[in-house]
Amino acid sequence: MTTTLITGGTVVTATGRSRADVLIDGETIAAVLAPGSLLLGADLASGVDRVIDATGKYVIPGGIDAHTHMQLPFGGTAASDTFETGTRAAAWGGTTTIIDFAVQSYGQRVFDGLAAWHEKAAGNCAIDYAFHQIIGDLNADSLQAMDGLLAEGVSSFKLFMAYPGVFYSDDAQILKAMQKSAETGLMTMMHAENGPAIDVLVGQLLAEGKTDPYYHGVARAWQLEEEATHRAIMLANLTGAPLYVVHVSAKQAVAQIATARDNGQNVFGETCPQYLYLSLEENLGAPGFEGAKWVCSTPLRSRAEGHQDHLWQSLRTNDLQLVSTDHCPFCMKGQKDLGLGDFSKIPNGIGSVEHRLDLLYQGVVTGRISLERWVEITSTTPARMFGLYGKKGVIQPGADADIVVYDPTGHTSIGYGTDEFGEPTGRSHHMNMDHSAWEGYEIDGHVDILLSRGKVVIAENSYLGAKGDGRFVKRSLSQYLI
Numbered sequence: 001m002t003t004t005l006i007t008g009g010t011v012v013t014a015t016g017r018s019r020a021d022v023l024i025d026g027e028t029i030a031a032v033l034a035p036g037s038l039l040l041g042a043d044l045a046s047g048v049d050r051v052i053d054a055t056g057k058y059v060i061p062g063g064i065d066a067h068t069h070m071q072l073p074f075g076g077t078a079a080s081d082t083f084e085t086g087t088r089a090a091a092w093g094g095t096t097t098i099i100d101f102a103v104q105s106y107g108q109r110v111f112d113g114l115a116a117w118h119e120k121a122a123g124n125c126a127i128d129y130a131f132h133q134i135i136g137d138l139n140a141d142s143l144q145a146m147d148g149l150l151a152e153g154v155s156s157f158k159l160f161m162a163y164p165g166v167f168y169s170d171d172a173q174i175l176k177a178m179q180k181s182a183e184t185g186l187m188t189m190m191h192a193e194n195g196p197a198i199d200v201l202v203g204q205l206l207a208e209g210k211t212d213p214y215y216h217g218v219a220r221a222w223q224l225e226e227e228a229t230h231r232a233i234m235l236a237n238l239t240g241a242p243l244y245v246v247h248v249s250a251k252q253a254v255a256q257i258a259t260a261r262d263n264g265q266n267v268f269g270e271t272c273p274q275y276l277y278l279s280l281e282e283n284l285g286a287p288g289f290e291g292a293k294w295v296c297s298t299p300l301r302s303r304a305e306g307h308q309d310h311l312w313q314s315l316r317t318n319d320l321q322l323v324s325t326d327h328c329p330f331c332m333k334g335q336k337d338l339g340l341g342d343f344s345k346i347p348n349g350i351g352s353v354e355h356r357l358d359l360l361y362q363g364v365v366t367g368r369i370s371l372e373r374w375v376e377i378t379s380t381t382p383a384r385m386f387g388l389y390g391k392k393g394v395i396q397p398g399a400d401a402d403i404v405v406y407d408p409t410g411h412t413s414i415g416y417g418t419d420e421f422g423e424p425t426g427r428s429h430h431m432n433m434d435h436s437a438w439e440g441y442e443i444d445g446h447v448d449i450l451l452s453r454g455k456v457v458i459a460e461n462s463y464l465g466a467k468g469d470g471r472f473v474k475r476s477l478s479q480y481l482i
């Protein structure tokens, strides 16, 4: 087995930072050592096959993106990243594990949906992957199937209070699923937006001729996120289900989560980079149809109302626990343009799987979060929240050698590769999209080296991995519950 020594760096975990060397034996971390304790050429180190010099760099546990949608069928098309392209892009950006959402569609059996997702992912991933289960048809058969999810390594399921007619669950269905969640310990994940009310507003806006992407954000008003979040929290309170609210964007929804947490309830919230940086006015409100790039649900919120600053603050205070991407990319040409003249037909989603660590590192640079908190919200908490901790999310003996060497003096220029006139920009991303929602972002910090279970996958600005390197990881129940 190959042994690797990462030497000279600062090891950063959720609980602190120290100068240390990391010894890797095969796929796992063998030891975290005082700096220089394995002298090269000396007895012990003579067994080391490879030395990585991390002088001046941070050595952190690989990122865990707990919310992605590779190849998700949506709005008559499908998310443009396959498991192959999407996990490769994730690796470029410092992520070593994704948790994707297997889909049970309406009329389908839960385990058929799960099997189909295994088929899409198996043999195609650059990094390790796990699944949550979307329950898109909550009937008696589905409820029974949920008893078998944990044995499959799937310890969480997602319901939708939005999208009537597609994935939607009503309150009666949610109540039953949450009873099952309380009984089994499976985490209930909730897309908390009042879908029926949104659909009324969508119809009214379109009837008034308001068809631009901007009105996607108007229809999906913050009141409907706050209301659904509150309703989900109360149903969880009644049943005792652990509840994780996905893609929180409204500050009022954060307040609902914070209140529930103050009351001692097992309620958690994630946000995404787009809600921290982008806005209703500047992005969804871009001229013409350009705003379609930023159509996602929940929607981008008004900067004038202060949602973005409040979300950053909530990450700092742990009112929100982690940041995932909700990576769900669609090209403008042939996909987003299905909604020309009708914003409700624009496939919902933004691609960010490659940029999460870099974008969040800007929070460290600007003093919004600490270095340790950066590691916590991008790796350690996702691992604990979804039953991967110990193996993933930490640098300690016995853990998988999923490690990023991050260069704080490096630089990342985010972009698609050509500008709107087709001219090369010198930037390039690795996601399978014809644009970037993050075009022009200049990041202090850079992923220099990424190891996935001991294998160097990214180094010297090259991809050294192969499709099929990534394995399915079975998860246990959440390790984050109070």
Ligand code: DUC
Binding pocket: 069, 074, 191, 295, 296, 297, 298, 326, 328, 348, 349, 350
């Ligand atoms: N939101 C998105 O933006 N895309 C996929 C599904 C979702 O809930």
Ligand code: ZN
Binding pocket: 191, 246, 247, 297, 298
């Ligand atoms: Zn959702």
Ligand code: ZN
Binding pocket: 067, 069, 326, 328
């Ligand atoms: Zn999602």
Ligand code: ZN
Binding pocket: 407, 410, 411, 446, 447, 448
């Ligand atoms: Zn570099």
